[in-house]
Amino acid sequence: MVGGGPAGIVLGLVLARAGVAVTVLEKHGDFLRDFRGDTVHPSTMTLIDELGLWDRFTQLPWKPIESVRVVLDAGPAQIGDLTLLGRVGVPHPFVAMVPQWHLLDMLAAAGEEEPTFTLVRHAEVTDLVRRGGRVTGVRWGEGNELAADLVVACDGRDSRVRERSGLPQRDFDVPMDVWWFRLPREEDDPAGGLGRLTDDGRMIIMIDRGDHYQVAYLIARGTDAEARRGPVQALRDELRRAAPWLGDRVDALTTWDDVKLLRVTLNRLRRWAAPGLLCLGDAAHAMSPVGGVGINLAVQDAVAAARLLAPVLATGDPDPAAVDAAARRVQRRRSVPTVATQTAQRIAHRVVVRNVLRGGGLGVGRLPLPVRLLQKVPALQIVPAYLVGIGVLPERAPAWARRGQDASAKNSSALPSGSVKDSAQP
Numbered sequence: 086m087v088g089g090g091p092a093g094i095v096l097g098l099v100l101a102r103a104g105v106a107v108t109v110l111e112k113h114g115d116f117l118r119d120f121r122g123d124t125v126h127p128s129t130m131t132l133i134d135e136l137g138l139w140d141r142f143t144q145l146p147w148k149p150i151e152s153v154r155v156v157l158d159a160g161p162a163q164i165g166d167l168t169l170l171g172r173v174g175v176p177h178p179f180v181a182m183v184p185q186w187h188l189l190d191m192l193a194a195a196g197e198e199e200p201t202f203t204l205v206r207h208a209e210v211t212d213l214v215r216r217g218g219r220v221t222g223v224r225w226g227e228g229n230e231l232a233a234d235l236v237v238a239c240d241g242r243d244s245r246v247r248e249r250s251g252l253p254q255r256d257f258d259v260p261m262d263v264w265w266f267r268l269p270r271e272e273d274d275p276a277g278g279l280g281r282l283t284d285d286g287r288m289i290i291m292i293d294r295g296d297h298y299q300v301a302y303l304i305a306r307g308t309d310a311e312a313r314r315g316p317v318q319a320l321r322d323e324l325r326r327a328a329p330w331l332g333d334r335v336d337a338l339t340t341w342d343d344v345k346l347l348r349v350t351l352n353r354l355r356r357w358a359a360p361g362l363l364c365l366g367d368a369a370h371a372m373s374p375v376g377g378v379g380i381n382l383a384v385q386d387a388v389a390a391a392r393l394l395a396p397v398l399a400t401g402d403p404d405p406a407a408v409d410a411a412a413r414r415v416q417r418r419r420s421v422p423t424v425a426t427q428t429a430q431r432i433a434h435r436v437v438v439r440n441v442l443r444g445g446g447l448g449v450g451r452l453p454l455p456v457r458l459l460q461k462v463p464a465l466q467i468v469p470a471y472l473v474g475i476g477v478l479p480e481r482a483p484a485w486a487r488r489g490q491d492a493s494a495k496n497s498s499a500l501p502s503g504s505v506k507d508s509a510q511p
């Protein structure tokens with residue numbers, strides 16, 4: 086695996102539980118980078134539970150988000166109630182806000198308990214090694230090479246491996262970039278996830294992180310540089326106008342250095358696999374921040390890939406044609422949720438984000454019809470909650486990767502007899 090983000094670490098962990106020898110090469114020395122995605126959705130928590138890691142997860146400093154509200158000029162409204170998912174058997178019906186480095190530390194530690202899992206830090210992959218038209222390994226660091234039956238690109242949305250592979254890609258226009266920053270939060274401030282959309286062109290998402298809000302402030306694409314030529318006071322004023330209750334807390338933004346720019350990208354590979362190579366997570370499909378689904382799709386990709394690849398790789402001396410066929414099956418399995426999610430994000434860009442940022446508003450005197458419907462029939466709030474929290478084609482952990490659970494659970498596939506871990510199945 087090239088890259089130790091959610092996709093690379095989870096794939097490494099699950100494959101290692103099948104006895105497959107895996108090496109994760111991560112360019113950084115730790116997972117400590119500010120402003121990584123932090124939303125862990127119910128679908129991912131179910132997998133964490135199935136992998137027997139729930140107790141460890143509960144030790145992490147996370148905060149549950151149970152509802153999502155928007156405040157339009159026409160008034161406030163709740164648009165998603167995640168607790169309703171409990172009624173349809175979802176075991177963890179909330180979004181957990183977890184600093185991503187804690188999550189990755191926990192998953193990497195679980196991986197390192199497996200004898201066939203190796204994580205190499207400070208290991209930047211610079212190129213692919215090819216032989217006879219097939220990817221046979223990677224070059225990393227200062228002149229090192231690592232041979233592999235399969236190289237899996239999990240190196241994120243600026244993937245070097247994807248770029249070196251020449252796999253064809255499709256890019257989509259996006260109307261916005263995002264400023265990320267923190268503002269202090271007080272005990273009696275609104276809890277959960279809060280969106281503030283104004284008729285004069287502001288779109289602000291505030292996520293309750295206990296003592297602070299993590300704020301995503303949407304700006305029209307390409308306007309960051311010009312805004313930064315002016316004083317940061319302009320941003321403070323706009324925040325105060327859009328959310329007067331914030332008061333002096335906007336003064337926490339003292340310079341533009343407190344405001345990070347996230348360039349939003351939305352793309353996907355037309356082919357995720359080439360002989361000896363597979364791309365997963367953001368390396369295969371960079372997601373818009375809409376819905377906060379990026380980590381969760383990356384984890385789902387990884388679990389699906391492990392389930393489909395392990396039976397081939399765990400034989401120890403896999404047939405390259407069988408490896409490539411399994412890699413292509415991963416794309417077939419994960420294309421549907423990827424395309425469905427990106428299509429929903431593109432619709433949200435067009436219908437909501439573009440409109441709001443152009444000053445077209447949404448409310449114009451009254452709440453939009455779908456939002457009114459969600460107020461009138463609150464049980465319907467399970468629909469947006471399900472689409473975001475569970476999504477399309479959620480994956481289940483294979484039986485051989487589970488710990489502390491009924492390993493013969495349905496939806497799980499077994500390794501072929503004779504595979505390395507057969508005798509050690511839980």
Ligand SMILES: Cc1cc2nc3c(=O)[nH]c(=O)nc-3n(C[C@H](O)[C@H](O)[C@H](O)COP(=O)(O)OP(=O)(O)OC[C@H]3O[C@@H](n4cnc5c(N)ncnc54)[C@H](O)[C@@H]3O)c2cc1C
Pocket residue numbers: 087088089090091092093110111112113120121122123124208209210211239240241242244245246265347365366367368372374377378379380381383
């Ligand atoms: C500012 C920001 C906020 C976000 N907020 C959310 C959110 O709230 N919720 C959500 O679900 N998603 C969010 N996302 C998206 C989410 O972080 C990604 O979709 C998710 O992390 C993808 O996981 P991944 O494993 O595919 O890639 P990444 O998490 O990007 O991991 C890639 C890893 O590969 C390593 N790497 C890169 N190049 C190399 C190389 N050449 N050699 C070795 N290692 C390499 C990187 O250091 C990194 O550790 C956000 C993204 C950003 C940028």
